[in-house]
Amino acid sequence: xxxxxxxxxxxxxxxxxxxxxxxxxxxxxxxxxxxxxxxxxxxxxxxxxxxxxxxxxxxxxxxxxxxxxxxxxxxxxxxxxxxxxxxxxxxxxxxxxxxxxxxxxxxxxxxxxxxxxxxxxxxxxxxxxxxxxxxxxxxxxxxxxxxxxxxxxxxxxxxxxxxxxxxxxxxxxxxxxxxxxxxxxxxxxxxxxxxxxxxxxxxxxxxxxxxxxxxxxxxxxxxxxxxxxxxxxxxxxxxxxxxxxxxxxxxxxxxxxx
Amino acid sequence: xxxxxxxxxxxxxxxxxxxxxxxxxxxxxxxxxxxxxxxxxxxxxxxxxxxxxxxxxxxxxxxxxxxxxxxxxxxxxxxxxxxxxxxxxxxxxxxxxxxxxxxxxxxxxxxxxxxxxxxxxxxxxxxxxxxxxxxxxxxxxxxxxxxxxxxxxxxxxxxxxxxxxxxxxxxxxxxxxxxxxxxxxxxxxxxxxxxxxxxxxxxxxxxxxxxxxxxxxxxxxxxxxxxxxxxxxxxxxxxxxxxxxxxxxxxxxxxxxxxxxxxxxxxxxxxxxxxxxxxxxxxxxxxxxxxxxxxxxxxxxxxxxxxxxxxxxxxxxxxxxxxx
Ligand SMILES: Nc1ncnc2c1ncn2[C@@H]1O[C@H](COP(=O)(O)OP(=O)(O)O)[C@@H](O)[C@H]1O
Ligand SMILES: [Mg+2]
Numbered sequence: 001x002x003x004x005x006x007x008x009x010x011x012x013x014x015x016x017x018x019x020x021x022x023x024x025x026x027x028x029x030x031x032x033x034x035x036x037x038x039x040x041x042x043x044x045x046x047x048x049x050x051x052x053x054x055x056x057x058x059x060x061x062x063x064x065x066x067x068x069x070x071x072x073x074x075x076x077x078x079x080x081x082x083x084x085x086x087x088x089x090x091x092x093x094x095x096x097x098x099x100x101x102x103x104x105x106x107x108x109x110x111x112x113x114x115x116x117x118x119x120x121x122x123x124x125x126x127x128x129x130x131x132x133x134x135x136x137x138x139x140x141x142x143x144x145x146x147x148x149x150x151x152x153x154x155x156x157x158x159x160x161x162x163x164x165x166x167x168x169x170x171x172x173x174x175x176x177x178x179x180x181x182x183x184x185x186x187x188x189x190x191x192x193x194x195x196x197x198x199x200x201x202x203x204x205x206x207x208x209x210x211x212x213x214x215x216x217x218x219x220x221x222x223x224x225x226x227x228x229x230x231x232x233x234x235x236x237x238x239x240x241x242x243x244x245x246x247x248x249x250x251x252x253x254x255x256x257x258x
Numbered sequence: 259x260x261x262x263x264x265x266x267x268x269x270x271x272x273x274x275x276x277x278x279x280x281x282x283x284x285x286x287x288x289x290x291x292x293x294x295x296x297x298x299x300x301x302x303x304x305x306x307x308x309x310x311x312x313x314x315x316x317x318x319x320x321x322x323x324x325x326x327x328x329x330x331x332x333x334x335x336x337x338x339x340x341x342x343x344x345x346x347x348x349x350x351x352x353x354x355x356x357x358x359x360x361x362x363x364x365x366x367x368x369x370x371x372x373x374x375x376x377x378x379x380x381x382x383x384x385x386x387x388x389x390x391x392x393x394x395x396x397x398x399x400x401x402x403x404x405x406x407x408x409x410x411x412x413x414x415x416x417x418x419x420x421x422x423x424x425x426x427x428x429x430x431x432x433x434x435x436x437x438x439x440x441x442x443x444x445x446x447x448x449x450x451x452x453x454x455x456x457x458x459x460x461x462x463x464x465x466x467x468x469x470x471x472x473x474x475x476x477x478x479x480x481x482x483x484x485x486x487x488x489x490x491x492x493x494x495x496x497x498x499x500x501x502x503x504x505x506x507x508x509x510x511x512x513x514x515x516x517x518x519x520x521x522x523x524x525x526x527x528x529x530x531x532x533x534x535x536x537x538x539x540x541x542x543x544x545x546x547x548x549x550x551x552x553x554x555x556x557x558x559x560x561x562x563x564x565x566x567x568x569x570x571x572x573x574x575x576x577x578x579x580x581x582x
Contacts, residue, residue: 080447092442108447118427
């Protein structure tokens with residue numbers, strides 16, 4: 001795909017809950033290789049927008065294209081198969097599965113994942129499992145979670161759970177990852193690990209679309225930056241543009257911005 | 259002595275049959291988180307299905323068709339699976355509590371059908387005369403009963419082994435993921451709707467196997483045998499044994515069935531007549547108390563679910579022994 005072609009684009013995307021238009025006619029593009037930031041006050045519609053992109057909600061109006069394919073209204077599982085992965089604002093680990101199992105689960109099209117495969121194709125299943133296990137341990141290592149591989153995912157800290165969600169998403173080899181407030185509620189040292197790993201993945205070519213309240217993080221690492229307020233795009237540009245836009249900072253982001 | 263062995267064989271046969279049903283429920287609830295409140299319906303479907311196909315002809319009814327045992331066996335399982343598939347299509351989108359109510363309702367409705375559709379099921383008096391398998395091969399009833407126990411135990415072991423394979427595979431892992439968080443499982447590419455339906459149908463088919471064996475053993479089936487108390491008994495067995503653990507499911511079946519039959523025996527033997535007439539209700543209260551007590555004090559059951567551990571300790575440099 002050429003660099004000018006957006007990886008993801010929405011046109012007039014709208015989601016109404018009754019009279020509340022949580023997302024109201026949003027048209028935007030995510031270019032491959034970027035770390036696009038999405039900011040905006042609480043209730044601006046950011047999470048709802050992600051839910052529309054990931055198929056968790058169906059839009060009232062508008063379209064979504066992913067890698068040139070119209071994916072409007074497509075289910076989350078099919079979108080994941082097409083290479084679109086996401087994490088959740090409030091993490092959703094599989095609590096009574098081990099950390100490692102949380103990762104092993106994610107890759108699509110495992111032969112042991114069907115009834116017949118699990119019962120009759122034992123050799124093939126075992127081979128696949130070994131390969132997945134190596135891959136998963138590599139990713140856990142990269143995310144500094146290797147020591148926790150055997151722990152139940154419900155027993156690790158909130159910050160580690162955020163790392164786990166990203167690790168899990170990586171197992172599916174997506175081309176775009178949506179991160180909903182990855183740093184929220186994470187202690188500073190883990191936040192540094194998280195940011196470092198996201199940057200590294202981005203350097204290797206992964207595209208990210210990130211909702212984040214930590215303005216320091218967004219200003220420093222995200223480009224472009226998109227601001228949402230009351231379901232509408234109110235700003236789109238670089239960190240410098242945002243800094244220059246005093247109105248944006250005051251009106252939508254509050255004070256205390258670095 | 260023969261009397262004791264005879265009794266133990268009888269007890270073991272019924273307990274093993276119920277254990278198969280508990281294993282089916284464990285696939286649904288223990289592994290997939292599907293709250294099947296209508297276990298009795300699928301048990302009854304298996305039993306009635308086998309009886310209609312394999313039972314003797316009756317001029318007052320549509321069946322039976324006196325078909326060979328394997329066909330009756332497969333037909334009973336098929337009917338249980340078919341009912342589960344239809345119920346699943348309609349109700350599996352429901353949340354836990356609603357799914358429980360819906361499946362309970364289905365079971366009560368099917369029991370009413372069995373009780374009233376005399377042309378099909380013989381009504382309240384039930385259907386009798388199911389030709390018990392391989393009965394001609396054995397000289398006396400005692401030997402036959404031991405052989406039948408062996409037959410049931412072999413099927414129990416086969417079901418257990420098959421389910422263990424399944425739940426230790428990526429398939430079982432996906433089912434547990436759906437149980438833990440369906441939204442997250444979907445976001446990771448899993449078709450939760452299809453998988454839930456599969457697990458529901460497969461679990462119900464296994465409960466149907468138990469129904470088929472039940473009618474094979476007693477040669478008789480009536481609406482009484484698919485009353486709601488059966489659903490509660492099977493649930494008590496799973497909760498006591500340990501949801502999510504197949505060995506726990508089997509253990510729970512034998513323990514609860516032992517408690518059920520011995521309480522019945524003790525009440526009938528030693529309780530004053532005034533109390534004896536309440537044997538049924540007393541046992542119901544007992545089952546209810548066991549369920550509530552376990553959920554309060556040991557919700558994970560006697561043999562809790564185990565979390566899969568890696569077997570790759572040799573790879574990590576020494577300190578991989580993190581344990582929880
Ligand atoms: N499922 C829903 N039903 C009704 N209203 C919703 C639902 N989800 C979100 N909302 C509303 O939509 C608005 C946007 O919410 P959200 O997307 O979570 O905002 P953000 O993530 O930007 O904080 C809020 O007013 C919220 O209350
Ligand atoms: Mg949000």
